[in-house]
Ligand code: SF4
């Protein structure tokens with residue numbers, strides 16, 4: 221437990237190391253069972269499209285939950301984490317209540333977010349849009365999405381930061397009043413994701429801005445995005 225807390229403090233990554241970080245995904249994080257794994261078998265590593273699986277270790281920030289590694293293993297040495305799905309109205313309500321009390325305590329009842337698409341495929345953007353739909357409705361708890369970075373307490377960034385958007389993202393960050401919280405949403409924003417090796421991809425938000433929270437997934441669910449926002453408020 222102590223090691224986990226130390227790693228959270230040092231890595232600035234909230235969602236990656238949490239034992240419940242698979243919550244809200246349709247699939248769990250792959251787990252490699254080293255005791256069953258064949259020495260010198262390269263199949264899972266070769267099949268991983270993002271390079272998240274290296275030397276028989278999976279980096280959750282790069283994983284897109286495709287489960288190619290599970291299917292490629294000849295001895296079934298890879299399984300997935302259990303997924304407590306956040307879909308019931310009770311869980312959504314609980315998230316809302318947590319948001320309400322944190323905003324009241326730490327943010328003078330409101331939080332303003334500037335959302336920036338820094339070259340995503342729009343999958344993550346659809347999920348961000350969903351946090352304001354009637355199911356999640358985070359605006360009722362005091363969160364608002366603002367048009368100007370000058371009014372923002374937090375930047376929510378999707379995409380790997382493509383070359384064309386690098387300067388725009390930097391200028392948006394500079395225009396925010398400091399301190400600014402930065403939340404990277406989705407595998408691309410966390411480390412490049414599926415576009416990691418592409419010539420115009422920027423390798424993720426962490427290479428360009430100081431990130432407070434990484435929310436993995438391709439794309440992450442609205443519930444997980446809300447959890448990322450909550451985690452960022454804790455760090456603010
Ligand atoms: S990206 Fe796909 S192949 Fe790579 S570790 Fe994740 S689930 Fe496995």
Ligand code: SF4
Nearest residue numbers: 340343406407408438
């Ligand atoms: S993480 Fe997945 S859904 Fe999000 S922008 Fe990248 S490819 Fe699209």
